[in-house]
Amino acid sequence: MARTAEKAESLADESQSMADALERVLAVADDKGTVQWSDVSDDITSGEWGRLIEQGILVDVDGEGFVVDDPEGVRDALGISAPEPGDDSGRSSSSGSSDSSSTSSSADSDDEDGGWSRWDKMAAVATIALFLGYSQAPIRNTVGGVLDLALGPLADVLPFYIMILVLAVFTGLNSTILQGKLMNMDKMGEYQEQMQEIQERRKAAKERGDDEALEEIQQEQMEAMGDQLGMFKEQFRPMVWIMLVNIPVFLWIYYMVQTGAMTVAPGTEYVMVLPIIGGIEDWSQRIGPMWAWIIWYFVCSMSFTQIVRKALNVQTTPSS
Numbered sequence: 001m002a003r004t005a006e007k008a009e010s011l012a013d014e015s016q017s018m019a020d021a022l023e024r025v026l027a028v029a030d031d032k033g034t035v036q037w038s039d040v041s042d043d044i045t046s047g048e049w050g051r052l053i054e055q056g057i058l059v060d061v062d063g064e065g066f067v068v069d070d071p072e073g074v075r076d077a078l079g080i081s082a083p084e085p086g087d088d089s090g091r092s093s094s095s096g097s098s099d100s101s102s103t104s105s106s107a108d109s110d111d112e113d114g115g116w117s118r119w120d121k122m123a124a125v126a127t128i129a130l131f132l133g134y135s136q137a138p139i140r141n142t143v144g145g146v147l148d149l150a151l152g153p154l155a156d157v158l159p160f161y162i163m164i165l166v167l168a169v170f171t172g173l174n175s176t177i178l179q180g181k182l183m184n185m186d187k188m189g190e191y192q193e194q195m196q197e198i199q200e201r202r203k204a205a206k207e208r209g210d211d212e213a214l215e216e217i218q219q220e221q222m223e224a225m226g227d228q229l230g231m232f233k234e235q236f237r238p239m240v241w242i243m244l245v246n247i248p249v250f251l252w253i254y255y256m257v258q259t260g261a262m263t264v265a266p267g268t269e270y271v272m273v274l275p276i277i278g279g280i281e282d283w284s285q286r287i288g289p290m291w292a293w294i295i296w297y298f299v300c301s302m303s304f305t306q307i308v309r310k311a312l313n314v315q316t317t318p319s320s
Helices: 003-014 016-032 046-054 071-078 089-112 118-134 137-157 160-182 185-208 211-258 292-312
Strands: 058-060 066-068 272-274 278-280
Touching: 003 016, 003 071, 016 046, 016 066, 016 071, 046 058, 046 185, 046 211, 118 137, 118 211, 137 160, 137 211, 160 211, 160 292, 185 211, 211 292
Parallel strands: none
Antiparallel strands: 058 066, 272 278
16 A cells, blocks of 8 residues: 555544545545645644645645545545546535534534533533632632531641641642643644644745745634634643632632631741741731742642652643
8 A cells, every 4th residue: 555545544543533534635636626725624624634734645736726645545545435437426425424424523522622521611610600719708718618627637737837738739739630631732732733834834935935825824824723722722621620629729728817727826836937038927928919828839839740740740731
């Protein structure tokens, strides 16, 4: 099997949506001789279009469009037969099947990859409600009181600065695990590769003064902005779940400090000593614009989160 056919087979095995994209561009190329992005933009994503160009399945023909390299090999890889001359039924059926499969695949993709599930949206609503706890005492007191049932006994035996350190390690571990589980680094890597490939082709077109190709690439770049939105959604999705866990922890600390449960009288209990700043006898005191407990929490959280990420080998940015 030719190399193009091998690439087509690999893409088809990668996902059903890529197989549908291959079948769709092949059908348009059989019908019109060439295929352009505008011909298939309603049926496939710009990311899939970019992958077909990147893999050499689609070959540019002097700015007049793209042709499928080795159509017979691609058909063999997809397991479809060549259309009969003058017979549009097979192509229509194939196109209809492709449209249907593409719609179904797009719906599945919205639920599983690019979009948010019902649970993600419910978590987002709950997170917004918890955010109000910072300004609304009833919410803060309710959340703090409930968590105090579990954390209160531990806070009674540990110095408050150690308690904050323990909670910072917990939230750092939670954030690292959720990012590792919910962020699709492969998909985000594809977004970055696609944009880099477009930028490289744009630079090459500028160097050779090809205005027609520049217009086509600019149109493709505009279409790719939708995929950029998808990448932002991929990045923000785990943040919703992270905040759903971390905000109640913050509200409990806030609740304990505001109620005076963790105010330490000088010389009687634990006094936290911070470098440069000195002893912390009242965690509600401000150091600059921030409360002392927030500064101590962020110092602990940032330090231990990096350690946890290294220990668990969790990647939070796509590899180049």
